[in-house]
Amino acid sequence: MIITDVSARVFRHMTSRHSDSAGHAHPGPEHAVEQAILTIRTEDGDEGHTFCPPEVVRPHVLDKFVRKVLIGQDHRDRERLWQDLAHWQRGSAAQLTDRTLAAVDCALWDLAGRVLGQPVHKLIGSYRDAVPAYGSIMCGDEIEGGLATPDDYGRFAEKLVARGYKGIKLHTWMPPVSWAPDVRMDIRACAAVREAVGEGVALMLDAFHWYTRTEALELGRGLEKLGFAWIEEPLDEQSLSSYKWLSDNLDIPVIGPESAAGKHWHRAEWIRQGACDILRTGVNDVGGITPALKTMHLAESFGMECEVHGNTAMNLHVAAATKNAKWYERGLLHPFLEYDDGFDYLKSLSDPMDADGMVIVPDRPGLGEDIDFDHIENFRVA
Ligand SMILES: O=C(O)[C@H](O)[C@@H](O)[C@@H](O)C(=O)NO
Ligand SMILES: [Mg+2]
Numbered sequence: 001m002i003i004t005d006v007s008a009r010v011f012r013h014m015t016s017r018h019s020d021s022a023g024h025a026h027p028g029p030e031h032a033v034e035q036a037i038l039t040i041r042t043e044d045g046d047e048g049h050t051f052c053p054p055e056v057v058r059p060h061v062l063d064k065f066v067r068k069v070l071i072g073q074d075h076r077d078r079e080r081l082w083q084d085l086a087h088w089q090r091g092s093a094a095q096l097t098d099r100t101l102a103a104v105d106c107a108l109w110d111l112a113g114r115v116l117g118q119p120v121h122k123l124i125g126s127y128r129d130a131v132p133a134y135g136s137i138m139c140g141d142e143i144e145g146g147l148a149t150p151d152d153y154g155r156f157a158e159k160l161v162a163r164g165y166k167g168i169k170l171h172t173w174m175p176p177v178s179w180a181p182d183v184r185m186d187i188r189a190c191a192a193v194r195e196a197v198g199e200g201v202a203l204m205l206d207a208f209h210w211y212t213r214t215e216a217l218e219l220g221r222g223l224e225k226l227g228f229a230w231i232e233e234p235l236d237e238q239s240l241s242s243y244k245w246l247s248d249n250l251d252i253p254v255i256g257p258e259s260a261a262g263k264h265w266h267r268a269e270w271i272r273q274g275a276c277d278i279l280r281t282g283v284n285d286v287g288g289i290t291p292a293l294k295t296m297h298l299a300e301s302f303g304m305e306c307e308v309h310g311n312t313a314m315n316l317h318v319a320a321a322t323k324n325a326k327w328y329e330r331g332l333l334h335p336f337l338e339y340d341d342g343f344d345y346l347k348s349l350s351d352p353m354d355a356d357g358m359v360i361v362p363d364r365p366g367l368g369e370d371i372d373f374d375h376i377e378n379f380r381v382a
Contacts, residue, residue: 003070005041006104008057010034010382011375013345016337021176024139027146027336035345037376040107042075048111049371050314051345052103054382065096066104075115078108082290086263098263098287105288106314106367113366120313120367121320124293130358131319133351134167134202135160136311136331139174140189146336150185154192156335157201164357167202167229167327168193174208181208183215187222194226203227207234209259213242220250230255230278230307243275253277258309263287264294271302281318282309289318296322313350313367320361328359345375 013035018028036054041047057066065088073081082105089096109120116123137156140147147153157168172189173180190205197203205223207216216234223231230253235242237260247254255278260266263286270276281295292308296318299306305324308315311331319325330351333339342349347370351359362368 001074001076002043003040003073003075004043005039006062006067006070007039007041008036008054008062009039009376009380010036010054011345011377012379012381013343013375015343017332020139022174024171024174025332026138026141027143027334034381037371038103038107040070040075040104040111042111042115046075046111046115048075048107048109048114048366049369050103050106050110050367051312051369052099056097056099056103061096061100065092066100070104075108075111078105078112078290081108082288086287098261099284101287101291102284102314105290106283109289109314109317110366110369113368117365119361119363119365120289120317121361124289124317124321126321127323128320130354130360131316131328132166132326133328133330133353133357133359134169134204135163135165135333136169136206136329137171138332138334139171140177140180141173142177143336147334150188150192152335153189154196156333157193157196159335160333161197161201164353164355165201165330166357167204168197169204169206169232169329169331171206171332172208181211183211183219183222186219187226190223190226190228194228199227202229204230204232204255205234206232209233210236213245216242216246217249220246220252220254224250224252228252232256232280233258240270240273240275243270244273247274247277255307256280258282258285263291264298267295268298271298271304277304279304279306280309281306283312283314283318285309289314292318293321296324300324311351313362313369316351316359316361317367330359345372345379346370347372 012032016030069085113120172186211234232255237257256276279299281292308319
């Protein structure tokens with residue numbers, strides 16, 4: 001039970017996903033990228049793992065913070081270890097981020113599941129073994145036949161419905177696309193998707209994150225006419241009062257915050273200030289499964305849904321263990337990418353989806369990621 005080692009291995013894997021200058025993903029030529037696997041090991045030889053960007057678990061962070069908190073501790077004490085690590089953030093010169101807390105917390109949950117032979121959502125106390133997915137489409141681009149026009153979005157949405165998705169979220173055009181952002185083009189893309197899929201499919205928009213209040217109001221009113229389920233991140237989430245203003249002036253539910261710092265504490269303030277109608281959490285956004293569950297339960301106490309940001313096993317287990325998440329965000333998707341191909345360092349998908357749009361939580365222990373350790377060793381770089 002006692003933690004004796006914390007290590008990170010960096011390895012290469014192939015992907016056709018590229019990040020633009022704003023950090024949004026788009027398809028491109030297949031290329032090698034580096035990924036880290038964080039491993040927490042106990043005196044009994046048990047191990048828990050999670051994947052994260054290498055910089056999140058770089059030697060300085062593991063030496064200066066993570067090992068100081070974890071080594072010699074009972075791995076089962078996840079709440080105390082999370083609190084202790086979180087308290088190191090204030091004096092860390094911004095070097096200990098919520099992403100590191102998330103990686104450590106997820107590896108501890110994976111460890112507990114592997115020791116007990118149970119999936120994480122069953123350890124938490126599960127609500128369901130399958131979660132409805134919405135297809136989360138990548139940001140728009142200027143690629144011919146990709147996501148360059150409203151009709152491109154409409155055609156792709158038809159394919160997603162044929163695949164089984166019962167919900168679709170658009171991310172529309174943002175810089176560095178030359179003419180973006182453009183509210184009217186956003187509305188045209190949303191109208192093309194509604195036209196393509198009909199009334200029975202839930203639609204959501206995750207917009208350019210830095211519109212003004214009046215632009216966001218125009219966008220939200222356009223979505224109301226199209227029967228969209230929510231509007232997401234049209235304003236800078238650092239301005240809580242702007243979201244309160246928008247929520248007060250729109251009928252369509254406003255969801256958030258996704259990217260704002262402050263974990264569940266700040267999300268409590270969004271509820272208290274009336275800045276959103278649907279709350280949002282995400283394992284990477286709030287610092288782990290442990291605080292993501294706190295956020296889910298916070299929202300439930302106010303009669304609110306809380307939607308989980310992002311794909312991967314860690315977010316799937318949070319959605320499976322809670323009643324007030326309506327969806328699992330499966331993506332990001334693009335006409336030129338085959339999401340179901342997965343990753344070359346996993347032997348199978350962590351979020352397989354059936355023809356009815358239901359993501360089945362793998363029955364494997366821990367986070368349930370089917371890790372190809374041979375790949376990690378064969379392509380290890382550090
Ligand atoms: O801003 C991004 O990187 C993407 O929009 C990403 O976070 C996407 O997963 C999202 O916002 N989902 O809601
Ligand atoms: Mg979003």
